Amino acid sequence: MQTFKQYPFSEPILKALEKLGYEKPTNVQQAVLERFNENQDLIVQAQTGSGKTMAFALPICEEVDWEGRYPQALILTPTRELALQIQEVFFKVGRFKRIKAVGVYGKAPFGVQQKELKQKTHVVVATPGRLLDHLEKGTIQMKDIQCLVIDEADEMLKMGFIEDVRRIIEALPKHRTLLFSATMPKAICKLTEEMMKAPIPIQITPKQVTSKQVEARCYEVKTEDKLLSLMQLTKSENPECCMIFCNRKLEVERVYKALYEEGYNCAMLHGGMEQRDRFRVMEDFRRGHYRYLVCTDVAARGIDVKHVTYVVSYDVPEDKEQYVHRIGRTGRGKQIGKAAMLITKEEQKFTKAIEDYIGKPLVIEEMIDEVEVKEVEEAFKEKMAQPIALQKNEVEAIHQDILKLHINAGKKTKMRPVDIVGTLCNLPGVCAEDIGIIQIQDISTYVEILNGKGEKVYKQLQNTPIKGRMRRVSKVARRD
Numbered sequence: 001m002q003t004f005k006q007y008p009f010s011e012p013i014l015k016a017l018e019k020l021g022y023e024k025p026t027n028v029q030q031a032v033l034e035r036f037n038e039n040q041d042l043i044v045q046a047q048t049g050s051g052k053t054m055a056f057a058l059p060i061c062e063e064v065d066w067e068g069r070y071p072q073a074l075i076l077t078p079t080r081e082l083a084l085q086i087q088e089v090f091f092k093v094g095r096f097k098r099i100k101a102v103g104v105y106g107k108a109p110f111g112v113q114q115k116e117l118k119q120k121t122h123v124v125v126a127t128p129g130r131l132l133d134h135l136e137k138g139t140i141q142m143k144d145i146q147c148l149v150i151d152e153a154d155e156m157l158k159m160g161f162i163e164d165v166r167r168i169i170e171a172l173p174k175h176r177t178l179l180f181s182a183t184m185p186k187a188i189c190k191l192t193e194e195m196m197k198a199p200i201p202i203q204i205t206p207k208q209v210t211s212k213q214v215e216a217r218c219y220e221v222k223t224e225d226k227l228l229s230l231m232q233l234t235k236s237e238n239p240e241c242c243m244i245f246c247n248r249k250l251e252v253e254r255v256y257k258a259l260y261e262e263g264y265n266c267a268m269l270h271g272g273m274e275q276r277d278r279f280r281v282m283e284d285f286r287r288g289h290y291r292y293l294v295c296t297d298v299a300a301r302g303i304d305v306k307h308v309t310y311v312v313s314y315d316v317p318e319d320k321e322q323y324v325h326r327i328g329r330t331g332r333g334k335q336i337g338k339a340a341m342l343i344t345k346e347e348q349k350f351t352k353a354i355e356d357y358i359g360k361p362l363v364i365e366e367m368i369d370e371v372e373v374k375e376v377e378e379a380f381k382e383k384m385a386q387p388i389a390l391q392k393n394e395v396e397a398i399h400q401d402i403l404k405l406h407i408n409a410g411k412k413t414k415m416r417p418v419d420i421v422g423t424l425c426n427l428p429g430v431c432a433e434d435i436g437i438i439q440i441q442d443i444s445t446y447v448e449i450l451n452g453k454g455e456k457v458y459k460q461l462q463n464t465p466i467k468g469r470m471r472r473v474s475k476v477a478r479r480d
Contacts (some may be wrong), residue, residue, distance in 0.1 A: 007033055012096035013062055019400070020092060026051035031202045032178075033059060041177045041199035043153075043192060045184045047328065050204060052180045053089045053304075056149050061094040063147075064122045070144040071102075071117075074172070075125040076165065078155045079298060080105040080275060081282055086151065087125045095402070096450065098436050099123065104140070106130045107275035114139045119439065120417075128156075128164035135171055145172050153179040154188045154321065162191065169195060182328060183321045213331035214311075216339040218351075218362045223344045227258055229367055230314055233340060234264075234292070235380040236368045239310035240388075244294045245326050247315040255314060256294040265384050266292035269299050288388040297322050299329075306332055313341040316350045320357040402436060403454020404476040407445040407466065415440055419467045420447055427460050429453070446476065 003024050004017050017023075025033060028046035032055040035042060046052055060073045077083045083105045090101035102116045104126035110133065117124075117140050124131075124140070134140040148169070150156050156165060169177075177196050192199065221229040234242060244259075246252045249270035256268035267290045269281050278298075285293045286305050293299065297317070308330045317323050323341075330337025341362070343351060355361050409415045417438045424430050424447075434457075436448030449457045454475075461473040 002030060009058070009062055010097065012098075013058065013093065015096045016093050019095075022054075026055075028052055028202070028204045029055040029058070031204060032056065035200055035202065038200075039176060041196040042179070042202055043184065043189070043196070043199045044178065044180045044202045044204075045182070046180075046202075046204040047182055052182075053086055053151070054093070056151075056178055056180065057086070057089045057093050060123065060147060060149075061090065061097060061099050064094070064097070064099055066098060066122070068122065068144055069120050070141040071121050071124045072144050073123045073147045073149070074131075074142070074145050074168075075123065075149045075151060076128060076131070076156060076168065077125065077151045078127065078161065080107060080127060081278060081298065082152065083125045083127055084279060084282075085304060090123050090125070094122070095436075098448075100437050101125055104130050104134060110134075115441065117141075128161055128168060131168060132164060135168070142172055145175050147178065148172060148175050149178045149180065151180050153181040153192075154183050154185060155181075157188050157191050165195070183324055185321075213335065214327050214337045214339050216327055216341075216363065217365045218341045218343055219365055219367045221342050221344060221367060223346065226314070226342055226344060227255065229342055230255070230312065231259070231262060232368050232370070232373045233342075234310075234312065235373055236376055237310055237338065237340075238376060238380050238383055239338070240291065241288070241305070241308045242292050242310040242312065243299065243305075243308055243326075243329050244292060244312045244314050245299075245317070246294065246296060247318060249296055251315065252294050252296055259292060259294065263381065263384050264292050265290055265388075266294060269293060269295040271296060271298050291384070291388060297326070304332065305329065306335070308332070309335075309337055311337070311339040313339070316341060316343055316347040317354075318350055320350075320353040323354045324358065401450060401452040401454075403449045403458065405447050405449060405454070405458060405461070406474045406476050407447065407461075408443070408472040409466065409469075410441045410443045410445050412442050413467075415445055415467060420445065423461075423464065423466045424449075424457065427457060427464065430457060 004022060005014060028044065028050045032042065032044060036059040044052065044055070064072050075086055077086060083103050087101050087103040090099060094101070099122045100120060101123040102113065102121050104113050104124055106127060106129055117134070150165065179192060219229065219233065244255065246255060249272045252268050252270045256266060259266050267281050267285060269278060284290060288307065311327050311330045313323065313326055317326065327339035330339060351362055417440065420438050421432065421435060424435055425432060430453060434449060434451050434453050436450050439446040458473065458475060
């Protein structure tokens with residue numbers, strides 16, 4: 001296995017990888033990196049949790065021309081949660097190259113995105129609907145796009161998305177296309193023929209759809225006993241971190257309410273919630289503030305929470321591919337995970353399609369009895385009463401040598417990036433490589449100081465004029 005240092009990455013990219021603790025590429029990352037420089041279209045299929053996002057983020061960050069003003073890469077993704085997560089990966093990998101990735105998705109202020117896009121932007125991560133809104137209003141410039149990534153391709157190219165994707169592609173200049181997904185049905189692959197030019201297929205797991213690192217089992221239950229069976233099962237397993245999937249948001253709310261009243265440390269997530277609440281719940285769950293997340297399949301695709309040890313399908317998924325995406329939330333990286341599915345008589349009609357799709361029969365187990373549950377009840381209560389060890393946020397490692405400063409001047413006082421750069425480069429011991437992303441808003445400017453020089457710059461700016469005047473400069477609290 002090669003290390004990242006054996007690839008021709010620039011020093012800023014290697015520095016970010018070192019800070020993040022990444023030494024060796026995964027199989028899918030290695031395969032993509034070896035093919036990326038050939039400048040051809042790629043169709044990439046690999047199991048969920050295999051590192052697909054990093055596989056395209058790394059080479060894109062390396063190829064981006066920092067001097068370019070307009071977006072050079074476009075990432076299309078089906079959900080807002082996944083768009084935010086991909087944006088954060090670009091933030092981490094491209095941190096020391098000063099790559100700016102802008103998220104463009106619905107249920108977020110259009111005007112804020114418009115202002116972001118007016119400034120230098122290297123990468124756009126978008127959901128199709130909101131991106132089309134920006135295209136129609138002329139608030140995004142696509143003339144410099146060189147690479148299009150369609151993430152979770154099977155979902156993106158389903159009939160509900162196909163027309164939007166076609167319209168977006170028609171608005172792009174000549175570019176290369178990369179498709180990534182854990183599943184790639186033949187019918188979907190046919191759709192790619194009209195969108196791609198002689199694509200190279202990369203299939204990391206050609207025979208096994210589900211991961212060998214996930215122990216998956218099923219339990220036949222009565223409809224009226226389903227909620228009780230869920231509690232018995234989760235109390236028996238007593239996992240460190242668990243995701244419970246329901247097919248409908250009303251069922252999510254019902255199950256969440258029952259678990260909460262039973263003393264579970266839990267939260268819920270579904271598409272009917274306000275976007276800011278969805279982001280907050282996902283971030284809190286990722287950081288370990290909750291042991292249980294009751295959710296719809298909005299959280300089944302591409303969401304990376306490394307410490308999930310158990311996944312329960314409270315409802316049998318009506319789409320066979322969703323079964324793979326659900327259980328793929330655990331057993332990520334080199335971790336071992338467990339998955340369970342509760343099956344009522346009414347839901348048995350969906351199991352045959354799942355078995356045909358994964359190429360093996362579902363393992364049916366006997367449900368734990370009430371006597372066994374009573375034996376583990378005390379251990380369950382103890383765990384619910386214990387605080388969870390917060391998971392380390394990789395962004396923290398990137399932030400260690402970076403200080404973000406706020407300057408009380410912006411566009412209305414004709415502040416320009418060159419004014420900031422000129423002032424900083426005239427400070428003793430500061431050069432252009434020490435200056436990170438600069439964001440100029442109407443009455444404020446934000447600038448990041450790299451390489452551990454933030455405190456020094458902050459102190460000097462207290463007595464240094466910027467554009468001929470003294471400005472109030474303050475530190476910005478870190479985003480953890």
